[in-house]
Amino acid sequence: MSSPKHPTASAQRGAPAGAPTRITQGSQTRGAIGESTLRPDGTLKVTGEFAYSSDLWHEDMLWGQILRSPVAHAEIVSIDTAEALATPGVYAVLTHDDLPTEVKNYGLEIRDTPVLAYGKVRHHGEPVAVVAAAHPETARRAAAKIKVEYRELPVITDEASATAPGAVLVHEHRTDHHVGHVPHPNIVHRQPIVRGDAAAAARRADVIVRGEYTFGMQDQAFLGPESGLAVPEEDGGVHLYVATQWLHSDLRQIAPVLGLPEDKVRMTLAGVGGAFGGREDLSMQIHACLLALRTGKPVKIVYNRFESFFGHVHRHPAKLYYEHGATHDGRLTHLKCRIVLDGGAYASASPAVVGNAASLSVGPYVVDDVDIEAIALYTNNPPCGAMRGFGAVQACFAYEAQMDKLAKKLGMDPVEFRQRNAMEQGTIMPTGQPVDSPAPVAELLRRVKAMPLPPERQWESSEGADVRQLPGGLSNTTHGEGVVRGIGYAVGIKNVGFSEGFDDYSTARVRLEAVAGEPVATVHTAMAEVGQGGVTVHAQIARTELGVAQVTIRPADTQVGSAGSTSASRQTYVTGGAVRHACEQVRERVLELGRRRFGSYHPAWATAELLLEGGKVVTDGGEVLADLAEVLGDEAVEVEDEWRHRPTEPFDLRTGQGNGHVQYSFAAHRAVVEVDTELGLVKVVELACAQDVGKALNPLSVVGQIQGGTTQGLGVAVMEEIVVDPRTAKVRNPSFTDYLIPTILDTPTIPVDVLELADDHAPYGLRGVGEAPTLSSTPAVLAAIRDATGLELNRTPVRPEHLTGTA
Amino acid sequence: MRVKFTVNGRPQEADDVWEGESLLYVLRERLGLPGSKNACEQGECGSCTVRLDGVPVCSCLVAAGQVEGRDVVTVEGLADHARRRAAAGARGTSLPDAQQARGGADSHTGEGTELSPVQQAFLDAGAVQCGFCTPGLLVAADELLESHPNPSDEDVREALSGNLCRCTGYEKIMDAVRLAAARQGEAV
Numbered sequence: 001m002s003s004p005k006h007p008t009a010s011a012q013r014g015a016p017a018g019a020p021t022r023i024t025q026g027s028q029t030r031g032a033i034g035e036s037t038l039r040p041d042g043t044l045k046v047t048g049e050f051a052y053s054s055d056l057w058h059e060d061m062l063w064g065q066i067l068r069s070p071v072a073h074a075e076i077v078s079i080d081t082a083e084a085l086a087t088p089g090v091y092a093v094l095t096h097d098d099l100p101t102e103v104k105n106y107g108l109e110i111r112d113t114p115v116l117a118y119g120k121v122r123h124h125g126e127p128v129a130v131v132a133a134a135h136p137e138t139a140r141r142a143a144a145k146i147k148v149e150y151r152e153l154p155v156i157t158d159e160a161s162a163t164a165p166g167a168v169l170v171h172e173h174r175t176d177h178h179v180g181h182v183p184h185p186n187i188v189h190r191q192p193i194v195r196g197d198a199a200a201a202a203r204r205a206d207v208i209v210r211g212e213y214t215f216g217m218q219d220q221a222f223l224g225p226e227s228g229l230a231v232p233e234e235d236g237g238v239h240l241y242v243a244t245q246w247l248h249s250d251l252r253q254i255a256p257v258l259g260l261p262e263d264k265v266r267m268t269l270a271g272v273g274g275a276f277g278g279r280e281d282l283s284m285q286i287h288a289c290l291l292a293l294r295t296g297k298p299v300k301i302v303y304n305r306f307e308s309f310f311g312h313v314h315r316h317p318a319k320l321y322y323e324h325g326a327t328h329d330g331r332l333t334h335l336k337c338r339i340v341l342d343g344g345a346y347a348s349a350s351p352a353v354v355g356n357a358a359s360l361s362v363g364p365y366v367v368d369d370v371d372i373e374a375i376a377l378y379t380n381n382p383p384c385g386a387m388r389g390f391g392a393v394q395a396c397f398a399y400e401a402q403m404d405k406l407a408k409k410l411g412m413d414p415v416e417f418r419q420r421n422a423m424e425q426g427t428i429m430p431t432g433q434p435v436d437s438p439a440p441v442a443e444l445l446r447r448v449k450a451m452p453l454p455p456e457r458q459w460e461s462s463e464g465a466d467v468r469q470l471p472g473g474l475s476n477t478t479h480g481e482g483v484v485r486g487i488g489y490a491v492g493i494k495n496v497g498f499s500e501g502f503d504d505y506s507t508a509r510v511r512l513e514a515v516a517g518e519p520v521a522t523v524h525t526a527m528a529e530v531g532q533g534g535v536t537v538h539a540q541i542a543r544t545e546l547g548v549a550q551v552t553i554r555p556a557d558t559q560v561g562s563a564g565s566t567s568a569s570r571q572t573y574v575t576g577g578a579v580r581h582a583c584e585q586v587r588e589r590v591l592e593l594g595r596r597r598f599g600s601y602h603p604a605w606a607t608a609e610l611l612l613e614g615g616k617v618v619t620d621g622g623e624v625l626a627d628l629a630e631v632l633g634d635e636a637v638e639v640e641d642e643w644r645h646r647p648t649e650p651f652d653l654r655t656g657q658g659n660g661h662v663q664y665s666f667a668a669h670r671a672v673v674e675v676d677t678e679l680g681l682v683k684v685v686e687l688a689c690a691q692d693v694g695k696a697l698n699p700l701s702v703v704g705q706i707q708g709g710t711t712q713g714l715g716v717a718v719m720e721e722i723v724v725d726p727r728t729a730k731v732r733n734p735s736f737t738d739y740l741i742p743t744i745l746d747t748p749t750i751p752v753d754v755l756e757l758a759d760d761h762a763p764y765g766l767r768g769v770g771e772a773p774t775l776s777s778t779p780a781v782l783a784a785i786r787d788a789t790g791l792e793l794n795r796t797p798v799r800p801e802h803l804t805g806t807a
Numbered sequence: 808m809r810v811k812f813t814v815n816g817r818p819q820e821a822d823d824v825w826e827g828e829s830l831l832y833v834l835r836e837r838l839g840l841p842g843s844k845n846a847c848e849q850g851e852c853g854s855c856t857v858r859l860d861g862v863p864v865c866s867c868l869v870a871a872g873q874v875e876g877r878d879v880v881t882v883e884g885l886a887d888h889a890r891r892r893a894a895a896g897a898r899g900t901s902l903p904d905a906q907q908a909r910g911g912a913d914s915h916t917g918e919g920t921e922l923s924p925v926q927q928a929f930l931d932a933g934a935v936q937c938g939f940c941t942p943g944l945l946v947a948a949d950e951l952l953e954s955h956p957n958p959s960d961e962d963v964r965e966a967l968s969g970n971l972c973r974c975t976g977y978e979k980i981m982d983a984v985r986l987a988a989a990r991q992g993e994a995v
Binding site: 036055221271273302532745 | 844
């Protein structure tokens with residue numbers, strides 16, 4: 001076969017890197033907060049013109065390719081790049097020896113992750129070398145010619161092997177700030193929470209249930225692969241266009257490795273094809289920058305799906321050991337639990353996931369006496385970190401299974417049992433933190449239970465059974481024989497925003513000026529729009545606060561201050577809060593300007609409460625004082641400012657006490673499933689959700705978030721799991737052929753009931769939406785399968801063999 | 808090698824194509840048409856779906872050489888394709904070959920762009936979040952409504968079961984296809 005060549009210069013080009021998507025909202029997309037406003041980037045997305053990070057192109061650009069470790073744990077004896085370098089069309093081959101500074105690691109909290117492996121590889125797929133070539137296939141072939149000699153080491157794969165006497169240490173020389181309080185160097189972080197007297201309370205219990213639960217490793221499976229384009233600049237710096245969740249966090253990790261000051265690493269957000277936590281950590285960012293600086297040419301890196309499964313952290317798989325007690329009248333007495341999260345080879349977000357798992361392990365219930373411990377391990381499994389739900393997902397799976405077991409043992413209705421123990425405003429969390437805004441847990445359960453049920457035998461039609469609505473679907477495995485229906489409920493609690501004392505601020509720059517006689521607002525933040533619709537909400541806020549129709553959203557980049565991460569359900573709250581805060585200051589300055597220019601013409605300028613509405617300055621009585629465009633004249637009013645939510649504090653390392661969280665959010669699900677008990681196949685018939693969102697700034701987007709989160713929870717209930725070989729710690733299913741995510745045939749109707757009980761501490765009373773529905777969806781499906789089959793089912797995802805007794 | 812084929816009604820040719828390249832690569836990297844997406848490059852996700860002589864295919868699984876002399880429609884040509892189809896339907900004759908240039912659209916925002924009914928329905932129904940699955944779903948949904956103007960919900964699910972979406976939970980996508988079908992019905 002002939003060698004691939006670089007694309008010809010005659011080719012037409014889309015989306016050059018220098019022109020990232022600017023979004024202007026005009027006549028097509030009016031909308032203030034509370035209105036279902038359409039996305040400003042929607043037209044570009046449906047016409048194929050929206051520039052995602054993998055779509056970027058630059059004249060004379062090269063393609064980067066990463067060589068990854070084929071084994072999970074080994075010493076690197078030698079690396080020989082000579083043959084790869086000699087390949088025609090190859091411009092550079094880099095290993096750890098080529099890193100420009102002594103900073104050879106990066107990491108979100110702990111800098112334990114090598115940019116390119118040195119000394120050892122610690123997990124299957126760890127980056128070892130990078131290649132730049134004129135064609136991606138040339139780069140792939142050259143990478144395959146790099147000779148790496150490994151001396152394999154025993155693999156650490158679980159708690160027993162991690163803490164066994166004489167266990168190999170995954171990281172031999174830890175200096176991070178957790179190492180002083182963990183019981184073993186293969187434990188990243190440990191967070192106990194002790195409140196009341198669980199042992200004494202257990203003696204009051206009439207019934208006690210214990211369970212050991214297993215949560216499989218879930219992948220974010222965002223569809224847009226990790227990708228970006230690094231362009232070297234004349235001042236010796238680099239401009240990186242990339243899909244990420246937090247530009248400034250990336251910048252802080254990238255610049256020291258490159259040996260550049262942060263102002264010489266410019267970052268612009270390219271179009272992001274979903275994230276769900278999987279883009280909090282760096283992937284190809286540093287590699288592309290290194291290759292661009294080395295070759296002096298723009299370098300693009302795009303993972304394929306196989307590589308993507310190795311290229312980002314996953315959701316922590318977990319073992320959860322739970323003991324609850326209750327009295328005959330259905331009151332919880334105590335909770336003892338131990339949550340063991342597998343963090344894999346590098347820390348990523350593990351410490352924060354531990355804090356979440358521990359502090360939310362009790363669920364949305366009142367339990368005064370608790371003895372809780374959560375740990376994350378270092379192992380040689382794939383690194384795990386952030387994914388939607390972040391530690392709260394695993395706990396919810398376990399405590400909701402426990403609630404059903406308790407209700408059954410007490411002979412109570414599972415919803416009524418939950419409602420009897422439901423937390424409410426004023427409840428004290430196990431951390432000692434009071435819940436000081438609405439917590440409508442019992443009400444959400446009531447609402448989700450009150451929704452009409454789908455009809456029995458819904459697959460039947462006048463023409464016989466529609467197999468598409470039956471377990472097994474188009475495989476045509478049943479026409480209803482052996483099919484049993486089950487119904488299950490679950491409810492969960494998720495924190496919103498970054499916790500444990502983190503300075504979780506956002507920055508917004510807002511400008512108001514008259515253009516062609518019309519007032520136009522411009523909003524500039526570094527918020528990563530990953531699909532959630534933050535850009536829509538920013539425009540809605542600006543329209544509401546400044547009374548203008550036209551809002552321009554500038555591309556997110558590092559030319560403005562940090563907007564924090566697009567994670568923890570925080571962006572509408574925090575960056576939305578920053579946009580509102582900046583708008584308020586702009587409004588005050590505009591009114592000042594008006595008073596100076598027109599104050600003498602009307603007394604209301606001095607005496608009345610003034611508003612900006614419909615492009616005019618009006619009094620609270622509705623009298624128009626001036627056109628906004630006239631007030632502004634030739635002047636542009638611009639404000640950039642940071643905004644913070646209420647501060648939080650760390651959890652005590654021995655007792656877990658502390659006001660660690662900003663806000664809580666709640667969702668409840670009811671699942672209806674049909675199970676083919678002979679083949680172990682499950683059809684989820686309906687997955688209803690009720691969620692309190694405080695205030696729905698954009699109802700259409702809110703429902704979309706709830707349905708999307710619900711579906712990711714469904715996936716990990718019945719199909720999604722990264723399978724890691726316990727003997728070799730190698731990933732066995734890195735493809736969409738073998739790692740299954742729900743299709744439209746697997747996904748049921750998802751009726752949603754949105755409750756809006758304002759949180760007075762938050763902008764507009766809103767409550768972060770994105771994650772809560774991912775929590776309760778999974779245990780609701782599991783509960784429904786248990787209801788249908790009578791099986792205990794202590795692990796997720798459920799596979800056919802678990803239902804047929806052939807596991 | 809050189810590959811000559813028709814894309815969205817226009818003759819195109821790509822030079823120096825390596826035999827291992829896919830149609831998806833040629834569209835995205837050689838013809839400047841990155842609308843077809845590269846979510847898996849394994850034929851599993853449907854994000855690269857295009858029409859090849861009218862048939863929806865995963866362009867990542869089509870070798871570039873296979874399209875020689877053939878006709879491809881991508882998401883970038885969907886509005887034109889729908890307009891020509893509507894015109895042909897109205898006149899009851901074969902597709903007109905006249906190409907109408909799109910006028911007045913803002914290249915930065917897309918505002919003013921003429922959209923096909925299914926594209927407009929995806930916007931209106933909130934079926935677009937990150938949007939990476941959207942081009943493939945649009946091509947597949949448009950083909951469905953072309954061949955089955957009044958599909959049942961189960962027909963829609965079956966027809967779109969080769970297109971993965973990770974953001975929406977598919978409910979708004981179902982809404983969008985129902986909306987497009989209803990509007991199409993009203994227009995006839």
